[in-house]
Amino acid sequence: MFDVLTGSFKNAVSKIRFRDDANALKKATTELRKSLLKADVHHKTTKELVDAIEINTKLLGIGQEAFLKSLQKELHAVLTTAGNQGFVFSNTPPTTVLMTGLQGSGKTTTTGKLANYLKQRNKKVLVAACDLQRLAAVEQLKQIAAQIEVDIYFDDNQMDPVKIALAAKAKAKAEHYDVLLIDTAGRLAIDEELMKQLHDVKKAIDPDEIFYVADSLTGHDATKTASTFKEQIGIDGVILSKYDGDTKGGVALSIAHQVGVPLRFIGTGEKMPDIEVFIPDRIVSRLMGAGDIEGLAEKTSAIIDAKKAKEVTKKIKKGEFNFNDFLDQLNMMKKLGSMKSIISMIPGLSQMAGPIKDMDLENSGEIVRIKALISSMTPKEREEPDLMNISRKKRIAKGSGLSEVQINKILKQFKNASKMAKKLSSKGGMKGLQNMMSQMQGMPGGMPKLPR
Numbered sequence: 001m002f003d004v005l006t007g008s009f010k011n012a013v014s015k016i017r018f019r020d021d022a023n024a025l026k027k028a029t030t031e032l033r034k035s036l037l038k039a040d041v042h043h044k045t046t047k048e049l050v051d052a053i054e055i056n057t058k059l060l061g062i063g064q065e066a067f068l069k070s071l072q073k074e075l076h077a078v079l080t081t082a083g084n085q086g087f088v089f090s091n092t093p094p095t096t097v098l099m100t101g102l103q104g105s106g107k108t109t110t111t112g113k114l115a116n117y118l119k120q121r122n123k124k125v126l127v128a129a130c131d132l133q134r135l136a137a138v139e140q141l142k143q144i145a146a147q148i149e150v151d152i153y154f155d156d157n158q159m160d161p162v163k164i165a166l167a168a169k170a171k172a173k174a175e176h177y178d179v180l181l182i183d184t185a186g187r188l189a190i191d192e193e194l195m196k197q198l199h200d201v202k203k204a205i206d207p208d209e210i211f212y213v214a215d216s217l218t219g220h221d222a223t224k225t226a227s228t229f230k231e232q233i234g235i236d237g238v239i240l241s242k243y244d245g246d247t248k249g250g251v252a253l254s255i256a257h258q259v260g261v262p263l264r265f266i267g268t269g270e271k272m273p274d275i276e277v278f279i280p281d282r283i284v285s286r287l288m289g290a291g292d293i294e295g296l297a298e299k300t301s302a303i304i305d306a307k308k309a310k311e312v313t314k315k316i317k318k319g320e321f322n323f324n325d326f327l328d329q330l331n332m333m334k335k336l337g338s339m340k341s342i343i344s345m346i347p348g349l350s351q352m353a354g355p356i357k358d359m360d361l362e363n364s365g366e367i368v369r370i371k372a373l374i375s376s377m378t379p380k381e382r383e384e385p386d387l388m389n390i391s392r393k394k395r396i397a398k399g400s401g402l403s404e405v406q407i408n409k410i411l412k413q414f415k416n417a418s419k420m421a422k423k424l425s426s427k428g429g430m431k432g433l434q435n436m437m438s439q440m441q442g443m444p445g446g447m448p449k450l451p452r
Helices: 003-013 022-038 043-060 064-079 107-119 137-148 161-174 192-205 220-232 251-258 280-287 293-301 306-318 323-334 339-343 365-375 379-383 390-400 404-428 431-440
Strands: 095-100 125-129 151-153 179-183 209-215 237-241 263-267 275-277
Touching (some): 003 022, 022 043, 043 064, 043 251, 095 107, 095 192, 107 237, 107 275, 125 161, 137 151, 151 161, 251 263, 323 365
Parallel strands (some): 095 179, 095 209, 237 263
């Protein structure tokens, strides 16, 4: 997501040395201005940002370190807008949030992602299907709610979104939900009918906050529509959807600077877990190529059960790690979302991880085959991998659709990885497990790809 902007900053920094003169600074700021405009940053934002960096660099004394400090400071200033960060709960539950946006912006999917984010933090969430404008919008939200296992309120016999919203809020209060997310209608473009409907829903339910979902791929249009929604409806924050698909990335800077409301979340992939809180300090760190270790720790801590991780480590040390444990680890990692959203948080790795960034853990060939093999085992075989003999392997091959050669390779690799993990676990704790996971996933230096 941040590769183009980060690359732009690096190019600008390369124009200036440790100690340099005004001419070198001019070259650096000229390069920065061109890069920002090319990355879809609004021209007013670009001008103010570059001018401020130039002034600050001169005050600090022209040089690469001063330029970097000024760049970091001004990026933080642009991205920091007065208002709440992340999700803020009201003093009296349920916290009611109105989800708004144009049709096609990813509003319904983002509603599901936000519900999933809150559910992972042990909140009781209700989503309300009030988008009666788009065909299949209600059905889409039903499927998403079922997928992430959160409750949904809908009424197929009611055509008034205001009545549905009021009924949903009544249910949320009566049944003690922590959060109510209301998915509203959108249009292909802003029109009077859309604004009236949103005004009516807003007036009826008096939401705690209104989020506007902006499609990152629309560039400058995302900034314009967000500004219009702010003027006509009033919004408390922006969620950038499809940010992983925006190769330029400048829309984040533009919206934060031009719209005047804080960016609250960004969509970092297609899966339900692929949503992150937009915290300026962390985003600046990633833009500067320093990663986001805090964000990664927060993301994993909400998913990984520390108690279970300790139990798995003990099993590895004793040589008792089995296929049930391995399947649990795969399912846990799946909840973290796409690999590219995780890799982008690791300092330095986003620039090095080309093929890894696009790896789909859940649907990679190796993982699919391993899951097929485990699913074809009996409970006892999963608990005791050493039980495998020729007849059992033949039965599993038939049940999983794999060849006996593939079965033998997977079993051999699992055995070798478990042995190595046992050795390493005594020295590095969870490093043993990580190494084993790496081998089983066919990562560089690990398990070779299985024949198809």
